[in-house]
Amino acid sequence: MAETRVGGARIRYDDVGQGEPTLLFIPGWCTSREVFRKLAPWSSILHRALVVDLPGHGESQQPGPGFDNTTVVDTLRAVIDASGARQVVPVALSHGGWWALELRRQLGPRIPALVLLDWLVLEPPPPFLQALKALQSPQWKQARDGLFSLWLQGVSSPDVIRFVRDDMGSFGEDMWKRAGREIEQVYTRSGSPLEALSTLSPPVPTLHLYSQPEDSAWLDAQRSFASSHPWFQVQKLPARSHFPMLELPEEMAARIGRFLDAALATHPGGLAPPPT
Template identity: 60%
Template sequence: MPEVRSSDGARIHYDDVGRGEPALLFIPGWCTTRAVYRDLLPRCASRRRVLSVDLRGHGASEGAGTDFDSTTVLDDLLAVIEASGARQVVPVGLSHAGWWAIELRRELGAERVPQLVLLDWIVTEPPPPFLDALRGLMSDRWREARDGLFAMWLQGVDDENVIRFVREDMGAFGEDMWARAAREIASAYAREGSPMRALLNLAPSTPTLHLYAQPESHDYLAGQVAFGVQNPWFHVMKLPAVSHYPTFEVPDLVAAGIEALVSARETYVNTTLETPGAAPV
């Protein structure tokens, strides 16, 4: 497995498979390892190069011994890109890794980051219950707050891969990492307002695709569709999955959506793929 040393000497590990540019850069969210892309990686790597990273202090990467912030992680991702030699990358960010996707676009510019892919993220302003959960993660009731998030992400889920990943992989992270995650996520929303607002401020506009399964809300989807009508560079696809982790449940659809955006083989339109029994949009 390739590795790169960060500016402070921490070893950051990543997979490097497939060929072709732009390369996809798979970025897990906080308290998540690159294992979340296990089923997606070979599907995407059959068509183009894929770099799949473990964040510092996560999975095989070092750096959990001292505190760090989102800027440190961004520096690590930049180091991975430069070590890989990739001229162009399309960040694929799961959940709040989307903030790093946006920062990479800001840092490297539109020529080197031509598109963005966001997976299952709160792209609007965060709802009050979510902000309450972040505050809980930064308190002595962090475990209760974490378990509440797990319950929400696993509601109605019977896929053993998803259940095992959340309970075992994510459940292995302790209080320090969950508190750090909450601090950095809350800080990003306070600074940016929402991912949609941050995307609007990118110049030139960057073609962006949001693939998501949760929440099962008509208003959440309708708001994104309306945003896409006003900003044709933004596209949304509601996936026929149940959990917060469609990379496990519907990897073929996720891979197809990513490839359609990146290859620009067709004019991408706002699309809804509904779960059986779901109310029409």
């Protein structure tokens, strides 16, 4: 385990594997780096992997009571700098994609590609926006539990169930309210993630890997966007939850590897099993 400090707070991250570009695994709000415990070993076969605990999450300390999206981006930049990595591809879960996008804005060609995992990349539907507001209210716990029920519906994977209930369930009122506030603010400011990605100049090769929802219209809309924006790819995974990295880590690592091979001409060849 490695660490750096941001505003006096200790930030911890795993640093495993070798090979450029380095993969920067970014959890979402109220999520620790534990969510990548299966995917990172497979990905580190061909690439160096940095797996971060966000400020106030997992084993990282909270830098202060008012930290926000900007604080998180500054923290990710500090990890990149401390690691000495020259080129970094963010692999961002859910709304961690906003931070990945901002890293590209700030660091330019040092971020040669983006990998987005199970993110709400289209216009957010009204029920989602209502849930964000509810997370900021005195009814935050009911709103959180409603999300948990939605995410676990039809899911039988013990790893996913344990992660949602034990890891995400360990965060309290302050962090869930912060999550609702910060996610709502960035959607209000930037529109949909696809809109925000399309403003990057020059565009950056981007892969969206997701498993839910099953709605074919959701996939069709992303494919339509890809047809007019050739730098964007979408691939749907055969997983039952919003956390396919806990269900299909080998397949996800292989798809990420093939995407980087094509986009950046990095590592030809396949994957061997990770060390045990």
